[in-house]
Amino acid sequence: MVTNNLRQRKLFIELVAWWEGAVTNKQLTEQFDISRQQAYQDFKSYNEQLPGNLIQTSHGFKPRKEFIAHYISSDINQYLQWFSTKQLHQYSPITSEVSHLSLPIRRVSVEVIRVLVKAIRQGKRMETNYISLSNPESDGRIFHPHTLVNTGLRWHVRGYCEKSQQYRDLVLSRFRGVAEIIDGPYQDDTLDLAWQTYIPLILQPDPRLSPEKKAVLAHDYQMEGGQLILNTRAALASYLLRELQVNIKMLDGTPEAQQLVLVNQDDIKKWLLNH
Missing domain, CATH: 1.10.10.10 (Winged helix-like DNA-binding domain superfamily/Winged helix DNA-binding domain)
Incomplete structure (x- = not known):
């Protein structure tokens, strides 16, 4: 037993x-x-x-x-x-009183993950192939990974990309082929300005909502003075806003759908992806 x-x-x-x-x-x-x-x-x-x-x-x-x-x-x-x-999670059947969403599992290469984890732990560069929506053809990259990040719906790895000559986020399911550790100077997260910088996201209920509906949201998010302030790494700000369904480009047609708006968008605009 x-x-x-x-x-x-x-x-x-x-x-x-x-x-x-x-x-x-x-x-x-x-x-x-x-x-x-x-x-x-x-x-x-x-x-x-x-x-x-x-x-x-x-x-x-x-x-x-x-x-x-x-x-x-x-x-x-x-x-x-x-x-x-460092906490183990053992999946178990959900009881009839509790349920959860079953998100689709993204295909990830175990061979690439082994090299990626080794590169992060040892502070090494890695050579790999990668595809993206903007470039669906597989291309070679030399990448300096420093942190694995869970954005809610998917995992990506952040690090320095020699091809683009900047710090980037690469989605784990988009690595292709084999990967290998290579020698050479490694650029860690200390030079990643967006990673090292913390910014506040100041949120409040959509101003088009009635006072009663604003009060509901203020209670939901434990707002103080009608606002919710979230401090986050600049590199993760756009992902956090996406999880909260805050549209920074335009207001949704109905305030009940938008719910929250970003108050200090102009102050942090340079840190937001696709702004």
Whole structure:
């Protein structure tokens, strides 16, 4: 019988082995604050239960080509949530009293993710192929990744792009082909002005709403003096406004649909994408 604690540790073994290409005894001991002997027993238990899934090497336990996930889902969000918070999320059935939206899973290359994570942790450049809506043909890029970002609907990686000679956001599902670590000077986030700069987003109810409706929104968002002030990295401001459904180009036809407006748009305009 597998206890919940052991199940969590086996989930961790699979999660890191699959998405990073290997998992070590040290990673297991640090994640769960257990002894090296306990970690050894956990790996032994996993391999006895699922023989042939992992192979032990000098760099840790690596997934075989025939690897079959037993404890983890195929959704990269499970790994990225752990990567950003170090908290494990085990998906479980939703009860009849609780439900949630099932967003489409974006296809992400595990081979690219392994190189990307390694590049971030080691402060290295990576060479890869990437496509975008403006350039749907795959093209090579040398990228200096520094941070993985969850915008709500998708994950992207922020870093310095040598092709555009500026810091950019690359969507994880748009990497193509293989990726590899390359030598050379690495440009980290200290020179990323939009990342290092924090700006306030001052929001208030749409002025076309009645006082009663404004009061509803003020209560919803715990506004003070009729305004909500959110401090955010300048690089993330546009994503935050999009999640709040704040249209900065024009007012929606009905104030009930618009709900919130950005008060200080002129002051922060240079930081907003596609303004």
